[in-house]
Amino acid sequence: MRIVCPFCGERELGEFTYLGDAKPVRPTADAGEDAVHDYVYLRDNVAGVMSENWYHGGGCRAWLKVTRNTLTHEIAAVEPAAGAGAAKVGA
Amino acid sequence: MAGAQTNRLDNGGLIDRTAPLKFRFDGKSLSGFQGDTLASALVANGVKLVGRSFKYHRPRGILTAGSEEPNALVELRTGARREPNTKATTAELYEGLEAASQNRWPSLSFDVMSVNQLFAPIFVAGFYYKTFMWPAKFWEAVYEPAIRRAAGLGRAAGVADPDHYDKVWAHCDVLIAGSGPAGLAAALAAGRSGARVILCEEDFAFGGRLLSDGGMIDGLPAAEWLSRTLAELAAMPDVRIMARTTLFGVYDGGTYGALERVNDHVPSPPEHQVRQRLWRIVAKRCVVAAGALERPIVFAGNDTPGVMMASAMRTYVGRYAALPAKRIALFTNNEDGWRTVETALGAGLQIAAVIDARPDISPSHRSLASRNGFTVLHGSVSGVDGGKDGVRKIAVSLTGGARAEVEADGLAVSGGWNPAVGLTSYHRGRPKWRDDIAAFVPDGAPPGMVAAGAANGNFGLGACLAQGFAAGAAAAHNTGHNGKAGTAPVADDETFSLTPLWHVAGKGKAFVDYQHDVTASDIELAQREGFESVEHLKRYTTLGMATDQGKTSNVAGLAIMAAVTGKSIPDTGTTIYRPPYVPVAIGAFAGHHRDETFHATRLTPSHHWAAEQGAVFVDTGLWKRAQWYPRAGEKDWLQSVTREVKAVRSGVGFCDVSTLGKIDVHGPDAGAFLDRVYINTFTNLAVGKARYGLMLREDGIVYDDGTTSRLAEGHYFLTTTTAKAGLVMQHLEFCRQVLFPDLDVQLTSVSDQWAQFSIAGPKTRELLKEIVDPAEDLSNEGFPFMGAREVALRGGIKARLFRISFSGEMAFEISVPARYGEAMARNLMRAGEPLGVTPYGTEALGVMRIEKGHVAGPELNGTTTAADLGLGKMMSTKKDFIGRVMAGREALVAPDRQVVVGVKPTDRARRLRSGAHIIPKGQTPGPGNDQGYVTSVCFSPTSDQWIGLALVERGRERIGEIVHAHDPIRGEDYEVELCNPVFYDPDGGRQRG
Numbered sequence A: 001m002r003i004v005c006p007f008c009g010e011r012e013l014g015e016f017t018y019l020g021d022a023k024p025v026r027p028t029a030d031a032g033e034d035a036v037h038d039y040v041y042l043r044d045n046v047a048g049v050m051s052e053n054w055y056h057g058g059g060c061r062a063w064l065k066v067t068r069n070t071l072t073h074e075i076a077a078v079e080p081a082a083g084a085g086a087a088k089v090g091a
Numbered sequence B: 001m002a003g004a005q006t007n008r009l010d011n012g013g014l015i016d017r018t019a020p021l022k023f024r025f026d027g028k029s030l031s032g033f034q035g036d037t038l039a040s041a042l043v044a045n046g047v048k049l050v051g052r053s054f055k056y057h058r059p060r061g062i063l064t065a066g067s068e069e070p071n072a073l074v075e076l077r078t079g080a081r082r083e084p085n086t087k088a089t090t091a092e093l094y095e096g097l098e099a100a101s102q103n104r105w106p107s108l109s110f111d112v113m114s115v116n117q118l119f120a121p122i123f124v125a126g127f128y129y130k131t132f133m134w135p136a137k138f139w140e141a142v143y144e145p146a147i148r149r150a151a152g153l154g155r156a157a158g159v160a161d162p163d164h165y166d167k168v169w170a171h172c173d174v175l176i177a178g179s180g181p182a183g184l185a186a187a188l189a190a191g192r193s194g195a196r197v198i199l200c201e202e203d204f205a206f207g208g209r210l211l212s213d214g215g216m217i218d219g220l221p222a223a224e225w226l227s228r229t230l231a232e233l234a235a236m237p238d239v240r241i242m243a244r245t246t247l248f249g250v251y252d253g254g255t256y257g258a259l260e261r262v263n264d265h266v267p268s269p270p271e272h273q274v275r276q277r278l279w280r281i282v283a284k285r286c287v288v289a290a291g292a293l294e295r296p297i298v299f300a301g302n303d304t305p306g307v308m309m310a311s312a313m314r315t316y317v318g319r320y321a322a323l324p325a326k327r328i329a330l331f332t333n334n335e336d337g338w339r340t341v342e343t344a345l346g347a348g349l350q351i352a353a354v355i356d357a358r359p360d361i362s363p364s365h366r367s368l369a370s371r372n373g374f375t376v377l378h379g380s381v382s383g384v385d386g387g388k389d390g391v392r393k394i395a396v397s398l399t400g401g402a403r404a405e406v407e408a409d410g411l412a413v414s415g416g417w418n419p420a421v422g423l424t425s426y427h428r429g430r431p432k433w434r435d436d437i438a439a440f441v442p443d444g445a446p447p448g449m450v451a452a453g454a455a456n457g458n459f460g461l462g463a464c465l466a467q468g469f470a471a472g473a474a475a476a477h478n479t480g481h482n483g484k485a486g487t488a489p490v491a492d493d494e495t496f497s498l499t500p501l502w503h504v505a506g507k508g509k510a511f512v513d514y515q516h517d518v519t520a521s522d523i524e525l526a527q528r529e530g531f532e533s534v535e536h537l538k539r540y541t542t543l544g545m546a547t548d549q550g551k552t553s554n555v556a557g558l559a560i561m562a563a564v565t566g567k568s569i570p571d572t573g574t575t576i577y578r579p580p581y582v583p584v585a586i587g588a589f590a591g592h593h594r595d596e597t598f599h600a601t602r603l604t605p606s607h608h609w610a611a612e613q614g615a616v617f618v619d620t621g622l623w624k625r626a627q628w629y630p631r632a633g634e635k636d637w638l639q640s641v642t643r644e645v646k647a648v649r650s651g652v653g654f655c656d657v658s659t660l661g662k663i664d665v666h667g668p669d670a671g672a673f674l675d676r677v678y679i680n681t682f683t684n685l686a687v688g689k690a691r692y693g694l695m696l697r698e699d700g701i702v703y704d705d706g707t708t709s710r711l712a713e714g715h716y717f718l719t720t721t722t723a724k725a726g727l728v729m730q731h732l733e734f735c736r737q738v739l740f741p742d743l744d745v746q747l748t749s750v751s752d753q754w755a756q757f758s759i760a761g762p763k764t765r766e767l768l769k770e771i772v773d774p775a776e777d778l779s780n781e782g783f784p785f786m787g788a789r790e791v792a793l794r795g796g797i798k799a800r801l802f803r804i805s806f807s808g809e810m811a812f813e814i815s816v817p818a819r820y821g822e823a824m825a826r827n828l829m830r831a832g833e834p835l836g837v838t839p840y841g842t843e844a845l846g847v848m849r850i851e852k853g854h855v856a857g858p859e860l861n862g863t864t865t866a867a868d869l870g871l872g873k874m875m876s877t878k879k880d881f882i883g884r885v886m887a888g889r890e891a892l893v894a895p896d897r898q899v900v901v902g903v904k905p906t907d908r909a910r911r912l913r914s915g916a917h918i919i920p921k922g923q924t925p926g927p928g929n930d931q932g933y934v935t936s937v938c939f940s941p942t943s944d945q946w947i948g949l950a951l952v953e954r955g956r957e958r959i960g961e962i963v964h965a966h967d968p969i970r971g972e973d974y975e976v977e978l979c980n981p982v983f984y985d986p987d988g989g990r991q992r993g
């Protein structure tokens, strides 16, 4: 499997670390225990297309949002995390 | 004279008669020629018996001439290079080759274990499950050793592999598997179109069946066309053709695995060369031209030495000029088998008879028979009379019911051809059935892959060339290469007419899977016992589970199951295909990642100096760290470590702590960022000060700790533990990029940029004065406890100096650019000599941290909260931070949690051991009263006894209580006192002084 890092180009799987489902959003400070509990423990594990967090630790250290089919490992899209500096690169 | 090669033709074949090679088989000296395989050389020497079978120890001969071989498996080479289960049919002959047959004792022709044949009833399908079920303890003690001795598949070398293996990457537009007519035509088309092409051929010679069967292409003899084509391909700069290279698997995203046997064809690899190379090839398109495998027909005695696939017999005769027999019979159900008769006649062999299972044969074959004086029998072979010396007589059931006998010393068998559907099926593609050829053809190949030629069920030479060429051109076009491909090579197509025949009923064992000794009756038994599904059939009978993965047996096994269940073959279905196509040595997957290069080794900046001092090193992750520095006369590590601790506590010592993770945090929001990742606050840390910080996981459990210093308004310098350095960086980047992208902050890993030393002990300042520029004020006022700032060293180098203490002593940590690390160690030794400076290792570091009650890895164990560690008060209530909400859960704040406490044996002479469980005094130990365990221990020179830290239920409320340390692993049980975890200088006066 290879991932096209928006900063580094197409790179081999070994450079990346997988975290998991990218959909959950960290609740705000006042959201309460139930919301944080769901954020920490409830994860989708889809047999099919999923949005996932991957870390390019062997390259630019960007966190990436990868849209991947977990059955075929086909990757439909790779986006940098909001704070990965994409806007500055694009500018 | 070694080996007369009695069965070698004087002329013809692709062997070099000017290059004779001596070799040994089971100790016997034989000879062959350059261009031989071990199998062809054995054939040339008249050797028929090459091994014993797995379960029944039946005599076996060579069945095929390729990588599908189930019988002719040998131990190749000797000593450390001895390799079991090597296929004689693919092992190239070299001077001095040594091979031994397998599964026999004491010798191949007299095998004691062939008595297993008498016990055949216990070896039937499912015998692993039936025979050895009871009593259970007999399995380990009796059955398994007996089976391993009796069965087994060769012996491993038993010592380390002396050779090197390599791993490489390659990228191309078009990858081609196989260099037969289809593969070469594909390479021509793709190469001429301008695509980057890699072609892998498992044989050492290119050409596939052309090498054995010849033919005419573009009006040229096949050999001539072959050499012209190879020359044209060799001249194309973007075409790489690799011999001795098997494409064995296809993985995600068009990544392929190939094994190149770089030096398997020589006695040992030349110096500095690898034995094998694992290729990971990334290809946009792949043309599978891997050909087809001829399949046996299952009949009684079909494993007798001398029974051979018809195409293999042609290969031995045509390619190697080696004669497997003098007088052969052919048993075929198709037209292609007859080509063996033509080749045999050309080589001057006698044809005993052709047994053809089809209702009719062509007039041309009839006239061939009459011209050459052999009979054509309509019917099937129902039995073979023979033994370890080979075939003697063949029993034939004629169509209509009559019987006949044929005298011959060789029997060629052709049951038709199975396209090699492995590669195309590795992504769960299920091959589809084609009635006209009675075979499965590829379907559902991975994206970008197509099959061409025989691999796609097109067996004619003309069709192979046309389809291969078209596939190569299309693959090039699809990858954006549209150069002039020219026209496809042209050849005639042979007729292919086949009447399916899988199994001939008869008396005696009829083998389906030769390597695993699975018979037709085993399959029938499996069906009777309910194991009808192909996946059950496979596991119950072990059909297709040997190292050949059933290349010659799977389809016949399915066909027999289909027949007994009354289903069609496609309805019976195939098992799932999985790579690798041929066995690949683990060594090739490991490559250079073995022994000392198994993983990278990280050396601290002072490593070479420490080695000069005679330091004993310990592996800490990838790091080598100095554990202690033994001195002459010290009898053990404890004596050295105790000396180091005493020297620090009474004078001064230093320790390389560069392995800590170090991260520079820059930006206007650096402090705000740290406030969110640590439980305590950093925005209010003054410039020039350091603070201990603790971070949690989002689930409220402690993640890591370390000291962070504020070096400027928007610049913090953060340290992590050694173990978590990389993970904390990853976590902080996640927080920064994903969770808090609004914060203006940047992280830079500087772990490798700074060498850091801890300097500790009451004489620390005296030593530092010799190192630091005299203008720097190191007094308690000028540089108070928890101060942190840049200082100049004598000589002008800038360093970062931190007044922090892990040991509990007056201490500093000093950072210098990593390239000065070794010089710093030498300088500290030189300048500290009058003070008796003592370098100390990780053991002394650990002793002092336990004496001081500092928590470390054994306490930050992934289950403890900040409060468990006695650090609950650090949790800010004025801000949000990672882990805050979950840390407040009921169970994480329960009053009966196990918390860190000190422990010491009541018997001061007793040694305390980590891992011992804490049990209330007077109670019998059990899971119900297990209240925790000892996490860290040391001999404390300061307390003059063994002490430790423990996680104990309500530990902090129980100081002074006597409990049991119960250690069932070491068989110990002794009393310990729960105590304050800070054994040394509890009010902290020494580190502040």
Ligand SMILES: [Zn+2]
Residues within 6 Å of the ligand: A005, A006, A007, A008, A009, A056, A059, A060, A061, A062
């Ligand atoms: Zn990157």
